[in-house]
Amino acid sequence: MPTARTRLARRIIPFVLVVLAIVLVTFSMRAQAQVESAQSQSSDRSVVIQEFAQRATQPVRDLIGWFGDVRTARQERDQLAQENAVLRSDLAKAEVNQQDGEELRGLLDYVRSPAFPQINNYQPRAARVVARSPSLTSSSVVVDAGDAVGVKVGDPVLVGVAQSADIGGAALIGRVERTTPETAVISLLSNASVAVGATVSGRRGADGILQPSAADPSVLVLGFVRGSSVVIPGDRVITSGFLDPSGKLESAYPRGLPIGVVSEARQSDANTYKSVLVVPWVELGSFANVVILTGAGGTS
Numbered sequence: 001m002p003t004a005r006t007r008l009a010r011r012i013i014p015f016v017l018v019v020l021a022i023v024l025v026t027f028s029m030r031a032q033a034q035v036e037s038a039q040s041q042s043s044d045r046s047v048v049i050q051e052f053a054q055r056a057t058q059p060v061r062d063l064i065g066w067f068g069d070v071r072t073a074r075q076e077r078d079q080l081a082q083e084n085a086v087l088r089s090d091l092a093k094a095e096v097n098q099q100d101g102e103e104l105r106g107l108l109d110y111v112r113s114p115a116f117p118q119i120n121n122y123q124p125r126a127a128r129v130v131a132r133s134p135s136l137t138s139s140s141v142v143v144d145a146g147d148a149v150g151v152k153v154g155d156p157v158l159v160g161v162a163q164s165a166d167i168g169g170a171a172l173i174g175r176v177e178r179t180t181p182e183t184a185v186i187s188l189l190s191n192a193s194v195a196v197g198a199t200v201s202g203r204r205g206a207d208g209i210l211q212p213s214a215a216d217p218s219v220l221v222l223g224f225v226r227g228s229s230v231v232i233p234g235d236r237v238i239t240s241g242f243l244d245p246s247g248k249l250e251s252a253y254p255r256g257l258p259i260g261v262v263s264e265a266r267q268s269d270a271n272t273y274k275s276v277l278v279v280p281w282v283e284l285g286s287f288a289n290v291v292i293l294t295g296a297g298g299t300s
Contacts, residue, residue: 107160107170107291122254125149125292130183132285139191139217140177143290148181150294154252156239157186159287161258171258171281172196172239176292184292188284189259190217198222198259199240200276205229207240210259210278218284220260222276227267229274235262237278254293 107126127145145151158170174188187194190212200206200222206229208222222237241255260280267274 107158107289122293122295123150125151125294127151127184127290127292129288129290139188140174141186141188141290143184143186143292144182145292146182146184147179151176151179151184151292152294153177153179155295156253156257156293158257158291158293159282160289160291161281170291171260172253173280173282173284173287173290175252186290189220189280190284192217196253196259197240198237198278200225200229200231200262201236201238203229203231203235206231206235206274206276208273208276210237213277218280219263220278220280222278223273225265225274225276227272227274231262231265231274231276233262233264236260237262237276 107124125145127143129141130144131142133140153176155176156172157174157176159173160170172189174186174191174194176184177187177193178185189196189210192212194211196210198208198210205226206222208225210220210222213219213221220237225231237259239253239255239257239259241253241257258281260278262276263279264277265274266277
């Protein structure tokens with residue numbers, strides 16, 4: 001039979017176990033709360049660190065992005081520059097083709113017109129300018145036709161002019177000075193070595209020698225014109241040409257090739273000759289195509 005102490009122990013042990021269980025549960029809950037609090041604080045710290053790192057590295061990322069944008073912009077700029085260069089090249093070619101077309105049209109009209117010298121030993125030869133003299137006042141050009149196609153020293157050279165000039169379609173601009181098989185050097189009317197026998201169209205006795213002005217090579221001077229001849233501004237100047245009756249000697253320039261228009265006639269009281277200033281029909285630095293009258297080979 002259990003004693004009183006045994007019965008008391010039986011009663012106290014369950015109570016003690018319940019209290020111990022409660023203590024353990026409480027301790028466990030507090031420990032879990034502390035863990036969760038620590039985790040929360042750690043998470044907050046992580047968020048703060050991440051935000052700080054993001055703010056700290058933002059300028060670097062912005063700088064890297066800026067460099068990327070700059071490189072992209074430069075690539076786009078270079079591409080646009082290439083496209084613009086192609087467009088400018090196409091435009092320049094179109095303008096050159098238009099100029100060539102106008103000049104060649106004028107030359108073709110002239111060759112087909114009655115104004116073209118109807119002389120059997122003159123044959124037109126088209127050529128393109130490939131080089132110019134470097135001086136401000138162009139005095140010579142190089143063309144892509146030489147003695148291999150019949151071009152000879154002394155052949156007269158023409159350039160097409162606008163139809164509004166009403167001179168047949170072309171005008172004299174110089175003569176062949178030197179040749180190679182493939183090219184020819186043309187001395188222009190502005191070259192001091194060129195002298196052309198010329199006359200004022202429709203004016204009796206208004207013959208002379210045409211040379212560039214020493215003061216302004218773009219202006220030509222028809223010298224040794226008889227003082228008694230009547231010459232007024234606006235008169236047309238053409239090649240005078242000549243042919244020896246025996247047929248042994250003839251001018252390099254057939255008669256009637258247009259040259260220019262009179263701008264002024266000068267004569268001093270003590271001089272028996274006039275000096276006639278002539279503006280050429282062709283701007284001597286702006287043409288790209290010529291026609292050479294082959295088979296001439298004279299000197300005046």
